Amino acid sequence: MLGLIVSFPPLRTYLALCFSAHLADLQEVYDMSNGYEDHMGGDEGKDSKTNLIVNYLPQSMTQDELRSLFSSIGEVESAKLIRDKVAGMPRHSLGYGFVNYLNPSDADRAISTLNGLRLQSKTIKVSYARPSSDTIKDANLYISGLPKSMTQKDVEDMFSRYGHIINSRVLVDQATGSSRGVAFIRFDKRAEAEEAVKNLNGQKPPGAAEPITVKFAANPNQAKNTQLISQLYHNQSRRFGGPLHHQAQRFRFSPMGVDHMGGMGGVSVPGNSTSGWCIFIYNLGQDADESILWQMFGPFGAVTNVKVIRDFNTNKCKGFGFVTMTNYEEAAMAIASLNGYRLGDKILQVSFKTSKGHK
DNA sequence: CGACGGGACGC
DNA sequence: CGACGGGACGC
8 A cells, every 4th residue: 555655656646635634633643742852953963954753654664665755855865664673584664764854954844744644544753863872772661550540741740850751651441541550651861761760660659559660661572472472372262263363463473482372272281270381491691582482492382471581670681581381291392402502602501490489 | 600470561 | 553763884
């Protein structure tokens, strides 16, 4: 569908249609503010006058389509769609990108005409890109335990004293529309986010009965993998077959994980209320993630759960994790094969999980 | 040289 | 209703 934008001349017609639609619905849109506006001013930020960040792009949109869309405003110096960097092939879009114009006035007009544009049931956000820097990375916080009465603005007001908020979101229950007491806040700088964690984690908002939790958000890969795992688990428990392929494609889950989830049948183990055999994996690198555990253990049989243990604040792996496998023989084979396995520059130690008290 | 988890992570 | 930080050996 987006291919039409590239392939056919009547782009203006297409845009006009989309644009009128988006104007009609503009009130529903939020996070359309320009997160960088506070830093723009005077004659600072030379490249930021031409360089834009584009968020909430449709999954199917390609880099060429991104360039094509923004070329309708003016001459584009470069367009970059950000894709994941998994060793596996697909390299699918992360849903955002950068467009750098030759002319600052074109960048400005691109914001005024394309910000809020609806594409494929998405509403894109177009704003000036902040100057590239390591200091702005990993500045997204996850907040839980908020009073249900706190609105997005309330939460922002609580956090804004620690820095400049780029965007925020309060999660609401699908059915009731009420707050789930969970929010995300992205600060401009990681240091600002760190200050907010230090000062607000474990604190009670005014009038609240319970303290809130403030920590760095997991990256979306981790979150989606975890979510998908539990979805697959529940789907599979209810009935075999079903919408597994659809879900797997939608979330682009690790191929290993998907393949072997299919083999997961009866999950109850005699004498154990929690199903399966829990395996302890030690000496994982700090950047280890769930997908590597699926890849390593999946080939040995039915894996029902994987978990990388991370530091609460930094989200870096603490060096170990757990894998649950349904069948004893397969678990034993995995342990025998993977204990002593070299992952990166580390030699793994793999064994059945011991009870909590000992080493 | 470090060693065994545990609400909630996206309307 | 949505992944906000790429890629870069050139100037």
